[in-house]
Amino acid sequence: MSTNIAAQMNSVLAALVLLTAFGLLVQRRVYGLLHLFAWQGLFLSISTAVVGFVSSQHHLYISSVLTLALKVIVLPYILHTLIIRLKIHKEVETVVNVPATMLIGIALVIFSYHLTAPIRDLSTLVTKSTIAVALATVMLGLLMMITRRHAVTQIIGFLAMENGLFFAATSATYGMPLVVELGVALDILIAAFIFGIFFFHIRETFDSLDVEQMAMLKEED
Numbered sequence: 405m406s407t408n409i410a411a412q413m414n415s416v417l418a419a420l421v422l423l424t425a426f427g428l429l430v431q432r433r434v435y436g437l438l439h440l441f442a443w444q445g446l447f448l449s450i451s452t453a454v455v456g457f458v459s460s461q462h463h464l465y466i467s468s469v470l471t472l473a474l475k476v477i478v479l480p481y482i483l484h485t486l487i488i489r490l491k492i493h494k495e496v497e498t499v500v501n502v503p504a505t506m507l508i509g510i511a512l513v514i515f516s517y518h519l520t521a522p523i524r525d526l527s528t529l530v531t532k533s534t535i536a537v538a539l540a541t542v543m544l545g546l547l548m549m550i551t552r553r554h555a556v557t558q559i560i561g562f563l564a565m566e567n568g569l570f571f572a573a574t575s576a577t578y579g580m581p582l583v584v585e586l587g588v589a590l591d592i593l594i595a596a597f598i599f600g601i602f603f604f605h606i607r608e609t610f611d612s613l614d615v616e617q618m619a620m621l622k623e624e625d
Contacts, residue, residue: 410458411533417451418534421571422513425544428564429509429551430502434487437560438480445475448567455531455574464574471570479563486556500551509544516540523576531575538575541568 424444431437449472456464500508516539524532545565549558 410454411531413454414451414531415533417447417454418537418571418575420447421451421541421567422537422544425541425564425568426506426509428548428560429505429544432502434554434556435484437557438483438487441483441560441564442476442480444564444567445471445479448571449476451534451571452574467574475563475567483556483560490556499553505547505551509547512543512547513540516543534575535572538568538572541565541571544568 421444424440424447427440428437428444431440449468452464452471453468456462456468513536517536520536520539523535542565545561545563545568548561548564552558552561
């Protein structure tokens with residue numbers, strides 16, 4: 405695989421990651437969010453393997469497999485189980501309407517490209533063209549956390565933001581040391597279990613996972 409072909413493949417995968425990030429912003433069904441998050445993890449996993457092949461950084465193969473297992477299989481399964489047990493079937497409401505959210509998202513992408521322009525000019529890495537996409541994915545994940553009213557969807561936004569951070573590390577430096585990546589993967593898995601327990605306690609206490617309703621209860625106190 406030549407460097408040019410690898411760069412083109414990585415750019416296509418970056419575009420797909422960004423597309424799924426926008427999909428997470430506009431999707432209002434919880435199961436749809438899970439599917440999009442799993443697809444984003446798959447594209448991220450393939451991109452990591454491509455970068456590992458071109459850069460001869462063999463630890464990225466392990467990172468790719470970990471990403472595939474954790475973000476395409478394990479985390480979606482845990483979240484799917486939570487959704488079933490918490491009986492979340494209705495559409496999830498947003499704080500800001502979809503058109504306004506999309507406009508903010510586009511503005512964040514433009515800002516990301518403008519902010520990373522000096523880095524792209526100086527970088528000699530194959531992945532230099534995807535640094536802006538990685539930063540945009542982080543910002544879109546943060547935007548999703550801000551604009552969603554349901555606790556579960558905010559967690560999906562947090563995980564999507566973490567995808568962007570991992571993508572940024574791969575794009576800017578060909579990945580973090582393997583020990584760090586293993587530690588981060590373990591932390592995310594543990595966090596998913598803690599969030600699940602936390603959600604059950606919230607549901608039992610407030611009979612809702614809508615953060616706005618919980619804020620209203622706090623104000624009444």
